Amino acid sequence: MKVGFVGLGAMGQGMAAQLLKAGHTVTVWNRSPAPVETLVAEGATAAKSARALAAKCDVLISMLPDDHSVHEVLVASKALEALPKDSVHINMATVSPGLARALGALHDGLGSHYVSAPVLGRPDVAAAGKLNIIVSGAPAVQERVTPVLEALGQRLWPVGDAPERACVVKIAANFMLATAIESMGEASALTRAYGIDADTFLEIVTSTLFAAPAYQGYGKMIREARYTPAGMKMAWGFKDVSLALAASQERQVPLPFAGVLRDSLLDAMAHGDADKDWAALAETAARRGNLDAR
Amino acid sequence: MKVGFVGLGAMGQGMAAQLLKAGHTVTVWNRSPAPVETLVAEGATAAKSARALAAKCDVLISMLPDDHSVHEVLVASKALEALPKDSVHINMATVSPGLARALGALHDGLGSHYVSAPVLGRPDVAAAGKLNIIVSGAPAVQERVTPVLEALGQRLWPVGDAPERACVVKIAANFMLATAIESMGEASALTRAYGIDADTFLEIVTSTLFAAPAYQGYGKMIREARYTPAGMKMAWGFKDVSLALAASQERQVPLPFAGVLRDSLLDAMAHGDADKDWAALAETAARRGNLDAR
Amino acid sequence: MKVGFVGLGAMGQGMAAQLLKAGHTVTVWNRSPAPVETLVAEGATAAKSARALAAKCDVLISMLPDDHSVHEVLVASKALEALPKDSVHINMATVSPGLARALGALHDGLGSHYVSAPVLGRPDVAAAGKLNIIVSGAPAVQERVTPVLEALGQRLWPVGDAPERACVVKIAANFMLATAIESMGEASALTRAYGIDADTFLEIVTSTLFAAPAYQGYGKMIREARYTPAGMKMAWGFKDVSLALAASQERQVPLPFAGVLRDSLLDAMAHGDADKDWAALAETAARRGNLDAR
């Protein structure tokens, strides 16, 4: 299968490399050229444009950061229109349910296919091919691209036909990550006000009840009060919580925790933390209680 | 060491049995007699009253359900006044920081010692001696009771001198449990509104990012929509969140998530769910979005 | 001055009539024809299109329901491009700060002027020319259109140059209306749970501390539990709170009450109340406490 890959950021670069290791023929394109060179050195072919790349794919994988860039790179550029009939576009980034639906309809009209396949896992996991991949799309199409996805993930999690379904699962999972951070932040602020430092408190809970990757990863940052370099910048976290709020609005499902998160994230950004990791929500929780001045 | 044990509920009974297995001499007392008989059959001695029991202890362990029962069974009854000089009272239940401070002061006046040692773990973990035990109290006294606590727990987590410290850690950990449930409830309501059932969604997140005991235990209840028999009744959960709110008030630390939890728990109880497991907060989240009527 | 008026809904119709009474020459256009006929009978001239209308105006007033309709009726139609040089467009509806900025820039490029002038007041107030009008725009331009605005309002409230300023004041005022409703709803639910009906409670507070139009108007609906016909539909109220949330995001100002309102409004709409007056938030507050079942 000829695989095209567009969007070679921290995640995408490792994923494309992993496809090469698995023996796939991979063509790549990226808005900035550096990662293209790296991948060419590893065996990939460089395309001159997203549109040129699309024209030669059986499978086009995109890993672009947000709705806007998907629109710009693949839709407005008419790249998708260049795809061969019956080819498949797999969008592995986190986008809105609305965009997923729109892309599904667009491909229907073009005679190509759309699969949503957002992933759980950070860049190191991506580079190791150990992602968890949530997949929605027509079952027969999902089946066709399974060999490609299996090169990237330790497990595929199919969640049905409708293209927005996998998006919503990803959005809901990221919302849960944000709640885990806020929860650690608030709980650490409370215990700190009683003289117990965050390092002690979070070691206890993340070694026991909350011995899970999400808590241990972000918990480590909070324990060390080290929020740069950011794995997930506050501003991106805000974008993800906004996606949850938009989905909750679309289907009229109140999400009280998301409202709290929205305000904590705005508070953090208003205090200059937009580029810190969103684990720095713990600092916002401490500031509410004026803990640094005690 | 002669150990007295008061409060033989689901947790206490397994803990007292574990002390017997570890070779300690254990005298027990309980407000209702059935568990006393069970433990006597396993080698314990029955005391006629809490006060009679206290009079013969090197170490008195109490595992009573709330502040009120501690006051009634141990303080108003003058049981603590019967303790030998230099003996130690270990309170292993979840009580308020205020009560911990008051008990610490009371023991100081009586010439006995007070150690806070609340636990993380459910009854089956208690019966296996595998609890995680958070401990605060004078270091020398902590050291003296370590052999007793080691019979009950897989690990001790010392958090300092002040008696309320261990309480606050436990209260904060339970607050985090409540946030984990609410988070799963809200996220499941959102994904369900897009056609993905809770079983599918929660299998994904609790197998990956949230592969931790707290999420897997409560997640299982939500996936199966089975909230009885309750491990932690909604009404007890409300009591625990109220302890977090009281602590946050005492030290003036805002806890926005706790305010949301308070309302969700009240909503649940107003709808007849006081005796369900607090994992049924997921039903409250679904009700807010009227999902059953869709 | 030749005045054009676009957007003859419940508000706009009374405002245009008021301009005629004040002796202005008024040309009107509307997407649905009925209100045009009424106004022609009162002395207005009908234009064939928004663009035709714009071509003949010294002052163009628009009272269109939301950002989308402004874009469609005035921008996409190229109506604004037809405005004579140095003419003034007064937007008296509630739109987003972003749209106000965009329209300001658009008019700068076209050689025409833009004034934001959203209003406080319901249709009967509009028809009586007693609106309160919040105005932002270049001072000299504000001055030029003062005679027109004075025909519509009992008082003008200038808030500076930037076109989005008046929008934000209006959005913030509507946010305050929503909080007043939610506050009455929650307080009435609480007192009702103690046996005091909403009619008794709200009579007391709206006759004393809260003897203000906002409280008395919405309080009457809650006291009578009569939410149709809607003055402000729940769905429009949601749109207005969403504008507050968007503004709060744009400038990174947390608004915790807006988050609560968002969820209460979603809850209401999920329960079928989208077309009721947003005073029906009181029913949502009662439902949270299951009061109807007590």
Next chain:
Amino acid sequence: MKVGFVGLGAMGQGMAAQLLKAGHTVTVWNRSPAPVETLVAEGATAAKSARALAAKCDVLISMLPDDHSVHEVLVASKALEALPKDSVHINMATVSPGLARALGALHDGLGSHYVSAPVLGRPDVAAAGKLNIIVSGAPAVQERVTPVLEALGQRLWPVGDAPERACVVKIAANFMLATAIESMGEASALTRAYGIDADTFLEIVTSTLFAAPAYQGYGKMIREARYTPAGMKMAWGFKDVSLALAASQERQVPLPFAGVLRDSLLDAMAHGDADKDWAALAETAARRGNLDAR
């Protein structure tokens, strides 16, 4: 009728003076002596103790600041036991529903009567005899004390028999005051972020939609950023919101706005504002958005 008055703070002093002006025979007692001297100069008789005062009353009015002081001054002192048979105790302060019920039962046992009559109005209104008085208690007893209450208030608002009812109305009204302040604070923070100062914004809304005493009084403080001397200290405001939360818990009625208020008040107090007027919640709203640093 012989009237005894206990609790001569800022409110009580003016109320007792008003009773004297109305021609009642008034005996007074207070924990600190200064206001007693003032009232004796105006014609009151001083009692040596609350108990001595109670022994000579047809009607005992208390205006003590909280549950604790009522308990100490009237219950623990056995003052209430000294009341003549069939006399009436009117509690005009804001206390918890639980205390109102307990006092009702206590008086039933003693052969005296209990009326709850909390008031709406600040000290100047009290001194002018223009309070609004919410009354609950047995109808025949309410009738007997009407002449006394009419000397103090411009209007009586009866809300039924149960002693806690009037308390809950007062608590709910104070909760609404707090929401009005928070609403002005959040809305002012938002508009300020767009360059409109609080003075301008609040003049508009408190002259129009929100032209009510509550908004104008607190609005003035926020417009002038002058929070001392406090009419209602932040710490007392917290006590009142806590009463609302306790009532909401007792009857299982979620109050999401009260949760937000609780956190804003804690944030304010953690930042040193406990003695400022609670209108200073506006500063907390601004701090969340870091407005002073912009």
